[in-house]
Amino acid sequence: MNTLSVIWAPLVPWEILAIAGAICVVLLGFAVWRGLRGWILRGLALGVILLAIAQPSIQTEEGKSLSDIVFLLDDRSSSQKLSDRAEQTDEAVANLTRQIEARPNTELRRITVGDAPDNAGSLLGSAMAEALAAEPRARVAGALMVTDGQAHDAALMPDLPAPLQVLLTGHKTDWDRRLVIQSAPSFGIIGEPVSIRLKVEDMGQVPADAPKTAELKIAIDGAAPQSYQVNVGEDLELPLTLDHGGQNVVQFSLTPVAGELTDRNNDAVVQMNGVRDRLRVLLVSGEPHAGERTWRNLLKSDAAVDLVHFTILRPPEKQDGVPVSELSLIAFPTRELFVEKIHEFDLIIFDRYAARGILPQGYFANIAQYVRDGGAVLVSAGPEFATVESLWQTPLKDILPARPTGRVFSESYLPRPTELGLRHPVTAGLTGAPPVDPSKDGEAPHWGHWLRQIELGDVTGETVMTGAEGSPLLVMSREGKGRVALLASDQAWLWDRGYDGGGPQLELLRRIAHWEMKEPELEEEALFAEVQPGSLGFTIVRRSMAKEAGPVTITGPDGTSTTVALRETAPGRFTAQWTAPEAGLYRLKQGDLERVVALGPASPREYEHTIASGDVLALAVAGSNGGVTRLEDGIPQIRTVREGRPSAGTGWIGITPRGASEVADIRVMPVLPPWAWLVLAALLSIGAWLWEGRGRRRRA
Incomplete structure (x- = not known):
C-alpha cells in the first residue's frame, strides 16, 4: 500500500512568503495597468522563485495493514467458584477463543484475573488498563469480559476505543444471605456493655418461602456461642460485655439457609481491646521516707489511675503537746475504705507500713478476704x-508469701533475677539484668546496688529476684482468686535517682502492679499469636514457667487441624512461625489454653456481593458502546459492526474492525533541483524581456 503526498520546507517563514507574494501581485497589477506585454511571463518567473523558496517535495509512503486485537478477560476470582460459574467460564472462554481465532486478520489477547492480595478483591479494571497500555489503541477492535460483574476497582476501567462486552456468569434466580457489621468499637471497657451495629441482608431473587428470621450466634474468644433469633433486613444493635483485658475476638455466625449461594459471608469477626475504665489504687504509707514519692510518681503518671493515698504523718506515740484538733481537720474515712468500699479497689499497696494500732485487726482480716475474693496486695x-509492728503480726500473715526472720541487711547488694525470674513475665527481659551467677557480674554492665533488705524465710510463693546473701527479694504468689507480691526492700527509689547506674525501677514496679491486676500480657501461662501485618503469617507464642512446651494444635475455618511444634527462643518463651492457607478464624489450643486468631476478614471481600450483575461495570460498558449478556441464555456469536452502531443483541455481540496500518518505508524527493528552478525562472524572465523588446520596436 503506497501513498503520495506533497510536503513543504520553506527557507523562510510562511509569513514572509505571503508578504512577498502580495508584493508580486501588486507589481503584476501595475504591469497590466501600464499595458506591458510580458507581464504574464514575469508573473510566472516570480511564481517560480516563490516555489523554489518554499521547496516542495514529493513524499512516498510504503505501508502494510495490521491485524485487529481483541482482549478476552476471564475472571478466576473466588466468587467465580460459586455454583457452576467455573464451568460456565471454561465453556465460554473456549468458545469465544475459537471464534476469534477463526476470524481473519484478528489476534487474541488473553487476560486471567484471580484474587488480588491483601483482600483487595477482583481488580478487573487494573488488569484491563495494563493490557490496553501494552497495545496500540488503533488496533483494538473490542474487549470481551467473562465475569460475575463484581469488579472492585471499576473506577480504574480504561476508556476503551472499541466495544466492551461483559458476559455474565451465574443465574437470574441466584440469591444469598449475608451478615454485615455496620459499626463496632475498637475497644471496650471491661465489665461495661458495648454496642455493635449489624444487619442481616438478603440479596438477589429471594424465594418467597425463604425464612424471614435468622439464627445469629455470638462467641467471644472461641467460647461456647450464644444464639439469638434476629429479623432479616433490620438494623440490629447488640450489647456485649468484655470480661478481660487485652484483645477480645468476637465472632458472629449466621446459620446457613438452604438454597443460598454461599455461607462464606455468613461470618464476621470483630477484634476489640478490653481496657479498664479507671484503675483504683489505694496506697497505704507508713512514716514518710525517700521512696514514698516514687510510688506517687508511678501511680500519678498514669491518667487512668485513681489514687487514694492513706498515710501516717504523726504516729500515736509521738507526744509534742499539739492538740489533736489542730492536727486533723477531718477524720480519715478508714471504715469506708477498708470495709465498705474495699472491693472497689483494684490494688492495695502497703509502703513501709507499720501496724501501730491505727487500723484495727478486723480491717486487716477484711483485706485478707478481699485478696481471696480476687483483689491484689x-x-x-x-x-x-x-x-513487732510488722504486717506479719496482723491477719495479713495468712496471705503473705514469706515470713520475716527479724534480720535486716544494711549493706550494699545487687538485686538479680533468679532462674525462675528469667522466665517470669514480671522480671523476664528487664534491660541490664545481671546474671544469675554472681561470678559473672563483670562480663557486662548491670543494675545499680541497693543498700537495705529484710531477710525472709518460709517462702511459699515464687521467688523471682534475690538480694543480699541470696535472700529472697521479690516473692509473688496467688491466694484464692487474688494475688500478693512482697518486695523485701524499700530501696527501689535508688534506681530512680540513678544511684550506681540506676535500673528499670518504673518498669519493674509497673509490671508488678499490672501482674497483680491480672493483665493478660503478664500472665505466666499464656498462649497468643503475633500477626504479621499484610500477610497470613503469624508467630505462635507460648509463655510458660515450665522448661518444655508441647505442640500447638491449629484448627482452621474449614475444620481441618494442624499440629505445630514450638521451640524455646527465650527463657520461658516458646515460638513457632506459621502461615495460614487462607484468611479466616483460627483456633490455637495447647492443653487447657486456647486462643482465637483472626487473619484478615472472616468473610473475604470476594463474598461481600455474590450476585452476578452488570451494574458495577455499566458505566464502562455504556462509554464504549458495548453490552451486557448473560451466559445462561447461551454463548453469543461474534459479529463485525461499524463504529457507532449497536454492538450487542439477542444471541450476538459485536467487535469493530480498526483497519490500522503501519509505515514500512518513506521516500522524499524534491519536485525540481535548485538549479532547475533557477534556469526556469531565468528563461521566463528572458522571454518576458524579448517579448517586451519586440513590442517596442514594432511601435517605433
Missing part, C-alpha cells in the same frame, strides 16, 4: 517489717 517492706 503489694507490700513494699522496710525495717518495720522485721519488728
Whole structure:
C-alpha cells in the first residue's frame, strides 16, 4: 500500500512568503495597468522563485495493514467458584477463543484475573488498563469480559476505543444471605456493655418461602456461642460485655439457609481491646521516707489511675503537746475504705507500713478476704517489717508469701533475677539484668546496688529476684482468686535517682502492679499469636514457667487441624512461625489454653456481593458502546459492526474492525533541483524581456 503526498520546507517563514507574494501581485497589477506585454511571463518567473523558496517535495509512503486485537478477560476470582460459574467460564472462554481465532486478520489477547492480595478483591479494571497500555489503541477492535460483574476497582476501567462486552456468569434466580457489621468499637471497657451495629441482608431473587428470621450466634474468644433469633433486613444493635483485658475476638455466625449461594459471608469477626475504665489504687504509707514519692510518681503518671493515698504523718506515740484538733481537720474515712468500699479497689499497696494500732485487726482480716475474693496486695517492706509492728503480726500473715526472720541487711547488694525470674513475665527481659551467677557480674554492665533488705524465710510463693546473701527479694504468689507480691526492700527509689547506674525501677514496679491486676500480657501461662501485618503469617507464642512446651494444635475455618511444634527462643518463651492457607478464624489450643486468631476478614471481600450483575461495570460498558449478556441464555456469536452502531443483541455481540496500518518505508524527493528552478525562472524572465523588446520596436 503506497501513498503520495506533497510536503513543504520553506527557507523562510510562511509569513514572509505571503508578504512577498502580495508584493508580486501588486507589481503584476501595475504591469497590466501600464499595458506591458510580458507581464504574464514575469508573473510566472516570480511564481517560480516563490516555489523554489518554499521547496516542495514529493513524499512516498510504503505501508502494510495490521491485524485487529481483541482482549478476552476471564475472571478466576473466588466468587467465580460459586455454583457452576467455573464451568460456565471454561465453556465460554473456549468458545469465544475459537471464534476469534477463526476470524481473519484478528489476534487474541488473553487476560486471567484471580484474587488480588491483601483482600483487595477482583481488580478487573487494573488488569484491563495494563493490557490496553501494552497495545496500540488503533488496533483494538473490542474487549470481551467473562465475569460475575463484581469488579472492585471499576473506577480504574480504561476508556476503551472499541466495544466492551461483559458476559455474565451465574443465574437470574441466584440469591444469598449475608451478615454485615455496620459499626463496632475498637475497644471496650471491661465489665461495661458495648454496642455493635449489624444487619442481616438478603440479596438477589429471594424465594418467597425463604425464612424471614435468622439464627445469629455470638462467641467471644472461641467460647461456647450464644444464639439469638434476629429479623432479616433490620438494623440490629447488640450489647456485649468484655470480661478481660487485652484483645477480645468476637465472632458472629449466621446459620446457613438452604438454597443460598454461599455461607462464606455468613461470618464476621470483630477484634476489640478490653481496657479498664479507671484503675483504683489505694496506697497505704507508713512514716514518710525517700521512696514514698516514687510510688506517687508511678501511680500519678498514669491518667487512668485513681489514687487514694492513706498515710501516717504523726504516729500515736509521738507526744509534742499539739492538740489533736489542730492536727486533723477531718477524720480519715478508714471504715469506708477498708470495709465498705474495699472491693472497689483494684490494688492495695502497703509502703513501709507499720501496724501501730491505727487500723484495727478486723480491717486487716477484711483485706485478707478481699485478696481471696480476687483483689491484689503489694507490700513494699522496710525495717518495720522485721519488728513487732510488722504486717506479719496482723491477719495479713495468712496471705503473705514469706515470713520475716527479724534480720535486716544494711549493706550494699545487687538485686538479680533468679532462674525462675528469667522466665517470669514480671522480671523476664528487664534491660541490664545481671546474671544469675554472681561470678559473672563483670562480663557486662548491670543494675545499680541497693543498700537495705529484710531477710525472709518460709517462702511459699515464687521467688523471682534475690538480694543480699541470696535472700529472697521479690516473692509473688496467688491466694484464692487474688494475688500478693512482697518486695523485701524499700530501696527501689535508688534506681530512680540513678544511684550506681540506676535500673528499670518504673518498669519493674509497673509490671508488678499490672501482674497483680491480672493483665493478660503478664500472665505466666499464656498462649497468643503475633500477626504479621499484610500477610497470613503469624508467630505462635507460648509463655510458660515450665522448661518444655508441647505442640500447638491449629484448627482452621474449614475444620481441618494442624499440629505445630514450638521451640524455646527465650527463657520461658516458646515460638513457632506459621502461615495460614487462607484468611479466616483460627483456633490455637495447647492443653487447657486456647486462643482465637483472626487473619484478615472472616468473610473475604470476594463474598461481600455474590450476585452476578452488570451494574458495577455499566458505566464502562455504556462509554464504549458495548453490552451486557448473560451466559445462561447461551454463548453469543461474534459479529463485525461499524463504529457507532449497536454492538450487542439477542444471541450476538459485536467487535469493530480498526483497519490500522503501519509505515514500512518513506521516500522524499524534491519536485525540481535548485538549479532547475533557477534556469526556469531565468528563461521566463528572458522571454518576458524579448517579448517586451519586440513590442517596442514594432511601435517605433
